[in-house]
Amino acid sequence: MGQHAERGLQPSSFKRTLHCPGWANLVEDVPRKEPSKWAAEGSVAHELNDLCLKQNKSAFDFIGKVGWHVGGKTGIDTSSGKTGKHLLFTIDEAMAEACQIYIDFVRGLRDRLVGCIFETEKKLDLSWIVPGMFGTGDFTAIEPLTTIYVVDYKHGAGVPVDIGATVGDNEQTTIYALGTLGKDNPHGVSHVEATIVQPRASYAGGVIRSVSYRVKDLYAWAFDVMKPAAEASKRPDAPLASGPWCHWCPGAETIMADGRVLCPEIRKQALEKVEIMFPEVVTVDEIKARAAQLPGESLDYILERMDILKLMYEAAQAEAFSRLRSGAANAPTKFKLVQGRQGNRAWADDGAATNALCIVIDDNDLFERKLRSPTRIEAALKKGGLKPAEVSAVIAPLLAERRAGAPTLAKIDDPRPALPPSAEQMFD
Secondary structure (H helix, E strand, O other): OOHHHHHHOOHHHHHHHHHOOOHHHHOOOOOOOOOOHHHHHHHHHHHHHHHHHHHOOOHHHHOOOEEEEEOOEEEEOOOOOOOOOOEEEEOOHHHHHHHHHHHHHHHHHHHHOOOOEEEEEEEEEOOOOOOOOEEEEEEEEEEOOOEEEEEEEOOOOOOOOOOOOOOOOOHHHHHHHHHHHOOOOOOOOOEEEEEEEOOOOOOOOOOEEEEEEEHHHHHHHHHHHHHHHHHHHOOOOOOOOOOHHHOOOHHHHOEOOOOOEOOHHHHHHHHHHHHHHOOOOOOHHHHHHHHHHOOHHHHHHHHHOHHHHHHHHHHHHHHHHHHHHHOOOOOOOOOOOOOOOOOOOOOOOHHHHHHHHOOOOOHHHHOOOOOOOHHHHHHHHHHOOOOHHHHHHHHHHHOOOOOOOOOOOOOOOOOOOOOOOOHHHHOO
8 A cells, every 4th residue: 555545545644635635645755754642642541541441441540551652563561572763652541531432332332232243453354435445443332233333532622623513524533434334235224423531631521422323424414525536646646735634744743944834725726825924024022013913814814724823833843953953964953952851750669769768757757648539439439339320429429620721723614512702901
């Protein structure tokens, strides 16, 4: 399978293919980068989910274990002796808490659908729509003659993933539904119920959101939208288009030898934006004054394209770091690498430190006890045999009111309700 098929036809990047058919051709010769630490951490979280479901364990059982990601493979604990370039993550309470939400949801689904066909990390064949295309379903359940269930876990915290209300609103979820459904509906179902579980992102619809697709609508989207888009992307003259889908695109992240970003559409949009807002300004005060004079329409224009400029900056920063680190001849001349902030002090050996300190300091000053989180206490109560309603009766009266998240900018079609203006700001 060539670079185009690997990149342009992946379910996770197919939204970009729909909106920017030429992106895969543009980056055909760009080598794949090592996954970011965030992507690698997500892979470890998926591995933890899979282990817990297969071994009937709690995610909290793995706290303190180490997850690794190397050579495209992921595992838990380093006892296997993995060597080479890899990313390591100690599974902490935050990861376990997020994963347990997904695990509990899937287990509840399995308990409800007795006698169904369940699979985790299933390879989904999509070659009957687009040759060479496949995906991986985190969890799938087939209830013959009735419904297929597809559950997708998202570990990301930065961008809430909207599942939408109809086929195609979320391209990746729709493709997973098609991959589980298969050609000619072999299981005779009438609907596919797709669910996204994203515990770490703030979202008005909650951390678990579902949508039901009719089979006939899925097949219509597959052959009227998905297949033509895949075929269009393979044409040598496939067009480029910039937009929100540019995020994480290699064409936006790759810097050429002359210092320009690879994608010409990104360059064009960035130049337009800079010229509109800052045509001749040079100082911080002038920038602020210019922004204060902009009408609302101009602010909309700039904010809608902010991701593009941010991508250019991040790509240039990464390239500058790499060139300075390697001592490249074409490294920046007005920037340098300096030593960052020193890490916090830590004990070289906890046991040796305890033995040395226990003779000169009281135990109450040497150690501290900490109440476990509500999620871990809930898990312990369930493990002890209490039913969900009984657990809630114990826990709910003890919980403090959850703090609201800080206000943040979002596009007008974001499903979260708009906050009213601050009275303090209105009368300032």
